[in-house]
Amino acid sequence: MSCTKCGSENVIIHRRYSGQHLCKKCFIETIQKKVLKDIKKYELIKKGDKVLVALSGGKDSTTVLDILSILAERNIIELEAITIDEGIKDYREKGIEYASETCKKLGIPQHIFSFKEHFKITIDEIMASKPPRKACTYCGVLRRWILNKEAKKLGADKIATGHNLDDEVQAIVMNYLEGNIENLTRIGPATYSQKFVTKIKPLREIPEKEVTAYVMAKGLKVHLEECPYRKTSFRKKIGTILTGLSKDHPTILYSTLRGHEKIRNALKKELKGESILRECIRCGQPAARDLCKTCTLLKEIGRLKDEIHSHNR
Amino acid sequence: MKFTLIIDDEKKTMKIREKLTIKDVLKDFKIPLEAVVVKKNGEIVVEEEQVNDGDIIEVIRVIYGG
Numbered sequence: 001m002s003c004t005k006c007g008s009e010n011v012i013i014h015r016r017y018s019g020q021h022l023c024k025k026c027f028i029e030t031i032q033k034k035v036l037k038d039i040k041k042y043e044l045i046k047k048g049d050k051v052l053v054a055l056s057g058g059k060d061s062t063t064v065l066d067i068l069s070i071l072a073e074r075n076i077i078e079l080e081a082i083t084i085d086e087g088i089k090d091y092r093e094k095g096i097e098y099a100s101e102t103c104k105k106l107g108i109p110q111h112i113f114s115f116k117e118h119f120k121i122t123i124d125e126i127m128a129s130k131p132p133r134k135a136c137t138y139c140g141v142l143r144r145w146i147l148n149k150e151a152k153k154l155g156a157d158k159i160a161t162g163h164n165l166d167d168e169v170q171a172i173v174m175n176y177l178e179g180n181i182e183n184l185t186r187i188g189p190a191t192y193s194q195k196f197v198t199k200i201k202p203l204r205e206i207p208e209k210e211v212t213a214y215v216m217a218k219g220l221k222v223h224l225e226e227c228p229y230r231k232t233s234f235r236k237k238i239g240t241i242l243t244g245l246s247k248d249h250p251t252i253l254y255s256t257l258r259g260h261e262k263i264r265n266a267l268k269k270e271l272k273g274e275s276i277l278r279e280c281i282r283c284g285q286p287a288a289r290d291l292c293k294t295c296t297l298l299k300e301i302g303r304l305k306d307e308i309h310s311h312n313r
Numbered sequence: 314m315k316f317t318l319i320i321d322d323e324k325k326t327m328k329i330r331e332k333l334t335i336k337d338v339l340k341d342f343k344i345p346l347e348a349v350v351v352k353k354n355g356e357i358v359v360e361e362e363q364v365n366d367g368d369i370i371e372v373i374r375v376i377y378g379g
Contacts, residue, residue, distance in 0.1 A: 001361060012357040016346075021359070059375075212350045212375040216357055224373065246347045 005030075013213055016250035024217045031214050035067045035202050042189040044200040045158060047076055052156040052197075054147055055081040055103070055110070057095030057223045059215045060162025062102055064202055066220060068160060069106045082150060082159075084143050085114035087122020088228065095223040102221065111154065113146050121303055127229070131301045135229035138297055145285060145294040151197040163201040166208035169253045170238045172260045177238075185268045187260065195277050195286035207253060316364050320372040329364075336360040338370065349374055 001011050001021055008023035015022070022030060039045050051068060055061045065081060072079035083099045085092055096112065103110040115122050119142060126138050151159050163171075168187065175183040191199040203211060215222045230236055245252050279285070280292035282304070291299065298304045315328045318338065327338075335351050335358060346360050352371040353362055364370060 001359070010356075011359050014359045014361065024357070207347075209347055209350060209375045212373065213357055216350060216352070216373070243345050243347050247345050 012217060013210070015210075017207075017254060027210075028214065028217055031063075031206060031210060032067055032070065034206065036070070038189065038205055039071075039200075039202055044160075044190055044202060045071070045077055048078075049157040050078040050080070050155060051158045051160050051200075052151050052154060053079065053081045053108075053160045054162070055083050055099045056162070057083070057097070057099035057102070058162065059211050059220075059222045059224060060164055060167075060203060060208075062099070062162075062220050062222045063206075063211050063214050064160050064162050065102060065106065065108065066218065067202065069108065072108070079108055080154065080156070081108055081110040082147060082154075083110060083112045084146055085112060085116070086139055086143065087115050087124050089124055091225065091228055094225065098221050098223045111150065113150055115142055115146075118142075118146055119298065119303065123229070126301060129301060133297070133300075134232055134234075136233045136235065138301075139229065141293045141297055145283075145292070148196050149285060156197055159197050159199045161199060161201055162203055162211075164203045164206050164208045164211050165253050165257065166239060166242065168201070168204050169242060169256045170235050172256060173238050173242065174234060178234075181267060182271055184260070185264055185271055188264065193277060193286065195279070205254075205257070314366040316366065316368040316370055318370050318372070321374070333364045334360065335362050335364065335370065338364060339372070342372075344372065344374075347375075 002009050003011055003023040003026050004020045005026040006023060008026075010023050011021045012024050013022050013027050014020075045051060053061060053065045053068060055065055065079075068077065068079055071077045081099065081103050083096055085096060100110060100112075102108075123135060123139050123142075127135050131138065147159055171187055172184065175181070175187070189201055189204050206214075212224075214220075242253065277286045277288060280287035280295055281290050282295040283292060285292045285294065287293070287295075289296075295304055314330070315326055318325045318327050320342070335353070336346065339346060339349065339351075339360065350373045351358055351360065351362075352373065353364075354369055
């Protein structure tokens with residue numbers, strides 16, 4: 001068995017969806033080229049943009065930072081990182097440590113914010129209060145709130161996240177199965193909205209396995225540990241089903257993604273005008289109703305007090 | 314023939330009679346190929362790679378989020 005591109009015998013990956021075998025050097029090159037090509041194809045970044053990578057210290061966000069640093073080195077973009085400490089004991093500390101090390105190594109400024117400073121409560125404390133929803137709901141909503149608010153303050157044009165192919169297809173299937181059809185219209189390579197900083201997903205077409213192989217092949221230091229709250233998530237169940245399906249259908253993730261792209265525009269037309277964004281009456285952040293999702297969740301768990309984040313307006 | 318298998322932070326010594334590939338090892342543990350990256354003696358390898366006497370096989374699960 002030899003590398004499909006250069007003929008080397010030291011093959012490290014077999015792409016079952018394309019039939020390619022690749023050595024370490026060619027594999028790293030194909031990943032970087034594919035990501036940079038997708039950035040161009042979907043117009044995710046333009047020259048002079050200030051891009052903020054949502055960096056957790058895990059494999060996905062570290063890969064985004066590593067590849068976007070190529071553009072920063074060429075002075076095409078301005079690159080910074082933002083790390084959020086949700087307050088997950090014995091888990092998040094390591095991620096933050098690795099994220100900071102990577103930023104130092106690449107010479108990229110890093111900003112760290114926490115749930116505690118913004119909401120006066122950590123995700124561990126929220127979960128200890130036995131709330132009605134799962135951890136991922138609070139974590140995701142509250143994290144996005146901080147990201148958008150701080151990215152605006154930092155004058156960022158784009159927020160780059162580490163969503164990979166598996167994440168994206170899981171989101172498509174989850175939203176379909178749960179009947180959240182409106183959410184399906186928002187899944188794509190970039191999320192544009194006047195009130196939110198544009199979010200981009202440069203790894204959207206890279207399988208999770210390849211992101212893992214990339215950080216290993218490049219020797220990037222990443223936090224490879226599963227979040228303790230993920231075990232209970234619906235996403236994990238869907239991920240397990242999709243991985244099982246990929247065994248006999250290696251192209252299933254790509255075909256689901258392409259299928260979604262075809263129906264997304266039709267859905268957008270159908271649902272046009274159904275959700276108009278306004279400002280949350282409580283915190284001033286974008287909201288579909290009077291209260292934004294973050295304030296709604298904080299209210300639900302009895303944490304919406306004046307001192308919490310009215311000062312954040 | 315024996316080899317060392319590192320999986321989920323656990324180190325096991327495996328004794329085998331016949332020649333195996335990484336794919337065979339993963340199959341025994343019911344681990345889908347799509348869910349792991351495997352290192353043999355510190356280098357990433359493909360699932361078709363043979364396991365030899367004294368090898369250290371490290372299985373890294375990819376489903377972490379991050």
